[in-house]
Structure formats: C-alpha cells, structure tokens
Amino acid sequence: MTTLVGPELAGELRRLGTFDAEVCMNCGICTATCPLGIDVLPRQVMRFGLLGLDDEVRRHEETVFSCLLCRACEASCPAGVHITGNIRVLRRWLLEKEAV
Amino acid sequence: MALATREVIGILTDNLRLRGSVLPVPARRATRWAREFGLPRGGERVLYTGTMYHIVPYTERLVRLQQRLGSSRLAGLVPLARRLNRLVNGMPLVARPTSEERSEYERVPANVAQLLLRAGVEFGYLYEDDLYTGVLAYDLGAEDVVAAHAKRIAGIFYKYGVREVITIDPHTTTMLRSVFPRFVEGYDVSVRSYLEVLAERGLPVEAPLAGDVVVHDSCVYARYEDVIEPPRQLLAAAGLQVHEPANSRTMTWCCGGPAEALYPEKAAAVAAQRVGQLREAANGVQSECVTMCPICLVNLRKAADGTMAFRDISEYLLEAAKARS
Numbered sequence: 001m002t003t004l005v006g007p008e009l010a011g012e013l014r015r016l017g018t019f020d021a022e023v024c025m026n027c028g029i030c031t032a033t034c035p036l037g038i039d040v041l042p043r044q045v046m047r048f049g050l051l052g053l054d055d056e057v058r059r060h061e062e063t064v065f066s067c068l069l070c071r072a073c074e075a076s077c078p079a080g081v082h083i084t085g086n087i088r089v090l091r092r093w094l095l096e097k098e099a100v
Numbered sequence: 101m102a103l104a105t106r107e108v109i110g111i112l113t114d115n116l117r118l119r120g121s122v123l124p125v126p127a128r129r130a131t132r133w134a135r136e137f138g139l140p141r142g143g144e145r146v147l148y149t150g151t152m153y154h155i156v157p158y159t160e161r162l163v164r165l166q167q168r169l170g171s172s173r174l175a176g177l178v179p180l181a182r183r184l185n186r187l188v189n190g191m192p193l194v195a196r197p198t199s200e201e202r203s204e205y206e207r208v209p210a211n212v213a214q215l216l217l218r219a220g221v222e223f224g225y226l227y228e229d230d231l232y233t234g235v236l237a238y239d240l241g242a243e244d245v246v247a248a249h250a251k252r253i254a255g256i257f258y259k260y261g262v263r264e265v266i267t268i269d270p271h272t273t274t275m276l277r278s279v280f281p282r283f284v285e286g287y288d289v290s291v292r293s294y295l296e297v298l299a300e301r302g303l304p305v306e307a308p309l310a311g312d313v314v315v316h317d318s319c320v321y322a323r324y325e326d327v328i329e330p331p332r333q334l335l336a337a338a339g340l341q342v343h344e345p346a347n348s349r350t351m352t353w354c355c356g357g358p359a360e361a362l363y364p365e366k367a368a369a370v371a372a373q374r375v376g377q378l379r380e381a382a383n384g385v386q387s388e389c390v391t392m393c394p395i396c397l398v399n400l401r402k403a404a405d406g407t408m409a410f411r412d413i414s415e416y417l418l419e420a421a422k423a424r425s
Contacts, residue, residue, distance in 0.1 A: 017243075035354045035370050065105055066363045068370065069239055070319040070354035091241025098106055 006052035013049050017089040021046035023081045030073035030083055038063055042073055046086050064090045105362055107178040113242040114186055116249055121232035123158045124191055130154045131227045133210040142260030143224030150233045150272030153205040156394040157197035163364050165194055205394055211414035212268045212294045218421050219301040229256045233275035250283040257289055264290045266297055270320035270393050299330035306423040308339030312387035314378050315342050317352035318396055331392055331413055338420035345381035353377060357395035371403035379408055
C-alpha cells in the first residue's frame with residue numbers, strides 16, 4: 001500500500017495555532033520524561049501532522065487526548081519544541097474534523 | 101473519534117457555552133463561603149476563585165458514573181444525554197456530591213480570604229460573576245468556545261473596574277494570566293496567585309506549626325507559571341520542615357488529573373506512581389503531603405487510598421496564621 005505524504009495537513013494545523021513540530025530533533029527525551037508513558041511517542045504523533053498523515057493522527061486520537069499537558073517533556077526538550085502546544089493544535093484539528 | 105471522547109467533550113463545551121461552566125455549580129453554593137466576610141462587590145482588586153475548588157467534587161461524581169457505565173449498553177445513551185443536556189442542565193441530576201465530599205473544597209476560598217485579610221490585603225469579590233474560566237474545555241481543544249467565554253469574563257472585569265486579580269488555584273491562574281491575553285484584545289489585568297501575594301507580604305504567623313510535610317508541586321504552577329518558591333517560603337514561615345520528592349519543582353510529576361475526564365484508568369496509574377514518590381520522600385517520618393491544586397488533591401488522595409494524608413496548602417497556612425484558643 002502506498003502512503004502519500006503532503007503539506008496540506010501541516011498547513012491546516014498551522015492555521016489553528018502554533019505548530020512547530022519541525023524543530024524536533026527526534027532525540028526521544030520527551031518519551032523518557034512522559035509520566036504517562038505514551039504508547040506512541042510525542043515526536044511520532046507530531047510527525048504524522050508534519051507529513052500530512054491524517055489517518056494516522058485520527059488513529060492515534062487516544063494518544064492525543066490522553067496527554068496530560070503537564071509539560072514534563074518540554075522542561076527537558078533540548079530543541080525547545082512547544083510539545084503541548086502542538087498537542088493542543090492536534091486536538092483542535094480532531095474536534096474540528098468531528099464538528100464536536 | 102471514539103463516541104465517548106466526542107460526546108464527553110461535547111457535553112462539557114455545551115455547558116460552557118450555554119451555562120458558563122463545564123460543570124455548572126449553583127451560584128448560591130459557589131459563593132456561600134463569602135457571606136461571613138462581607139466583601140465588597142467588585143473593585144480594583146478582587147479575589148477570583150473561578151469555582152475550581154467547588155467543581156472538583158462534582159467532577160469526581162461524574163468520573164465515578166463514567167466508570168460505572170464503562171462500556172455497558174447504557175453508555176450508548178450518552179449521545180441522547182448530550183441532546184437532553186442542551187435543553188436542561190443535567191448535572192444536578194447525575195453529579196450530586198454529599199456535603200461531606202464538598203466541605204473541604206468549599207473551605208479553601210474562605211481559607212484564602214482569611215489569610216489575605218490577616219496579611220492586610222484589601223480586595224473585593226465578584227459573587228455570581230466569579231465564573232469558571234473554561235480551562236478544561238481549553239485543554240481539550242475547544243478554543244473557539246473558550247475564546248468567547250474569555251471575552252465574557254474580561255467584560256465582567258471591565259464592568260467592575262477590576263485591574264488586579266488574586267487567584268486561588270493554578271489552572272485559573274494560568275488561564276487568566278497567560279491564556280486570556282491571546283483571546284482578548286487589550287486585556288490588561290494583573291493576575292497573581294494568593295501564594296505569590298502572601299509570600300511577598302509575609303505570612304502573618306500567630307501559632308507556628310511543627311512537623312514534616314512533603315510538597316507536591318502542581319505542573320501548572322511549576323512549569324506554566326513559575327510559582328515554585330512561594331509555597332516553600334510560606335510553609336517554612338509556618339514552621340514546617342519541607343521534604344522534596346524525587347520529581348520536584350520544574351521536574352514535578354503530574355498527578356494524572358488532566359486525563360481523568362476521558363481516561364480515568366490512565367489518570368489513576370499516573371497518580372499511583374506519584375504517590376509512590378511522595379511516600380518515599382516522607383522516608384518513614386510521620387508526614388503529610390501538601391498540595392496546592394484541587395485536581396492534585398483529589399487524584400493523589402484517591403490513589404493513596406488512605407496510606408498517606410493530603411491537605412491543601414491553605415489549611416496549613418491558616419492554621420499557622422490563627423492564634424490558638
């Protein structure tokens with residue numbers, strides 16, 4: 001199966017708020033510090049947004065909505081990514097798509 | 101989107117839009133604490149509760165209901181419940197905490213008012229206009245509803261000539277201080293937690309306490325609002341020996357509470373981990389844990405299941421500030 005990537009989703013996300021996932025260096029410290037031990041790494045979920053993988057974002061809705069927004073990841077992030085800000089944007093996008 | 105997620109968020113945002121709070125607590129009940137103080141209505145400086153402490157016992161009742169429903173056939177009625185809730189406020193029917201469950205939370209605003217008055221701080225109160233800030237809806241991503249609500253609250257501040265707000269919990273603090281300026285053009289209100297105000301003024305101590313406590317930082321105070329030293333200064337001024345858990349200050353460990361509305365089991369697992377760290381910090385000493393957020397208080401206490409005592413910081417501070425009879 002071919003998965004197409006595209007910039008449209010990232011554009012939609014940026015319309016909803018500051019989405020700076022491209023700053024992420026994939027070092028994984030966010031995962032190491034996450035109290036929830038999120039099953040899909042924060043950086044992976046953000047990457048779905050960057051690559052335009054709508055279905056992957058939808059499939060990981062529980063990850064997006066279970067984030068505690070506690071910022072433990074941000075306190076350690078060497079790249080200064082606004083991880084919880086990105087999660088908030090993904091939540092907004094999911095709510096908008098579902099017309100909640 | 102999973103049905104439960106969609107409908108729970110839907111009910112909460114409907115409530116905020118229609119009734120000014122995700123969980124509408126009767127205004128009479130939320131403002132009852134202020135009766136004994138005869139506080140002026142409004143004024144340049146007000147104490148603002150955002151009804152956060154009042155809401156928590158109701159949230160707990162709802163979470164219990166949610167857990168009971170689980171994936172039973174009754175859970176399929178949630179969409180219908182949402183439609184009915186749009187017409188009639190369903191909260192009083194499904195979430196009815198007992199007076200015992202409410203009393204500890206309802207006491208906190210009164211504790212804070214007493215502390216501020218004893219420290220010589222003058223302030224007013226907005227009574228039924230002291231509205232919930234919409235933080236839960238904001239955290240769940242419902243920004244449009246929250247933006248409209250922020251404008252409503254800013255309008256109330258302008259109406260009463262409020263220039264300075266003193267808050268009593270971290271979530272209300274961050275909404276009024278860091279989020280509302282994004283939603284309300286020209287928002288010019290100074291917002292400080294009562295812990296910051298008291299630390300600056302100095303805690304008026306009449307009866308110093310003795311003993312050991314473990315401090316649990318709220319994520320929002322520590323990582324969003326940089327309120328880290330004030331609670332420690334105040335607890336030390338009250339005479340208490342403060343112990344730090346493994347994850348403390350900017351690296352504090354979440355209580356799990358923010359996940360509770362949608363995923364109570366995940367919230368409980370995080371809280372259990374945190375209770376383990378707090379118990380370890382107590383290191384066999386007879387110590388209690390101090391919290392400074394109603395969500396932390398309820399979640400950690402539930403996870404500890406009686407193995408450790410938890411109290412709000414205002415209880416300790418007021419005990420030290422009051423002369424013993």
